[in-house]
Amino acid sequence: MGVHRFEMMPTVMKARAGQVAQGMTRIVKRAHGAVSSAVIRATPVDEGVARSNWVGNLNGPFRGVIPAYSPGHKLGLGETANATAAIGQNKAVALGFLAGKNMAIHTSNSVRYMGKLNAGGHSSQAPVAGFIDLAVQTGVVSVKGMTVLRR
Numbered sequence: 001m002g003v004h005r006f007e008m009m010p011t012v013m014k015a016r017a018g019q020v021a022q023g024m025t026r027i028v029k030r031a032h033g034a035v036s037s038a039v040i041r042a043t044p045v046d047e048g049v050a051r052s053n054w055v056g057n058l059n060g061p062f063r064g065v066i067p068a069y070s071p072g073h074k075l076g077l078g079e080t081a082n083a084t085a086a087i088g089q090n091k092a093v094a095l096g097f098l099a100g101k102n103m104a105i106h107t108s109n110s111v112r113y114m115g116k117l118n119a120g121g122h123s124s125q126a127p128v129a130g131f132i133d134l135a136v137q138t139g140v141v142s143v144k145g146m147t148v149l150r151r
Contacts, residue, residue, distance in 0.1 A: 016149075019149055021098070021099045021100040022099075023148035024099035024100075027143050028097060028099060030146065032056070034138050034141075035135050036054060036056060036090040036107040036135075037087050037090075038139070039054055039107065039131065039135035040083050044077065045076055045077055045082065047075065048069065048072055048082040049065075049071075049111060050111050050113070050114060051079065051082040052070075053110060054090065054108075055086075055090075056089055056091075056092075056094065056107050057105075058103075058105060059103045061106040062106070069085035069086070117131075
């Protein structure tokens with residue numbers, strides 16, 4: 001009988017590893033969704049380029065700069081077309097994420113002036129500094145209480 005228990009161990013370990021991967025996938029996707037949505041919505045908007053350039057990518061950051069999805073002038077923080085498109089792009093990337101297969105989901109922004117926008121005061125729509133850090137905090141809160149293994 002002890003032999004049978006030992007032989008079953010790899011099966012139990014494989015099942016548990018699969019459960020861990022599923023739990024990590026859930027947590028990473030939830031955190032990514034919260035951070036990407038928060039940072040996109042908080043990004044100051046003039047012509048839509050900065051907001052559109054929050055690009056999701058698996059296993060490494062996207063390094064390019066894309067044009068605004070819906071360009072304009074003096075669009076303001078309430079602008080939704082670029083936000084909706086950027087959030088949709090990030091969600092589409094997140095759908096392909098699987099813990100154990102992928103290392104991470106990145107949401108990056110390579111516009112040259114992002115640091116100034118985040119520092120605040122550079123834009124009338126962003127008088128307060130640190131909207132990127134606030135978005136990350138939103139992601140942390142979104143996964144609070146989640147567990148890798150369900151009971």
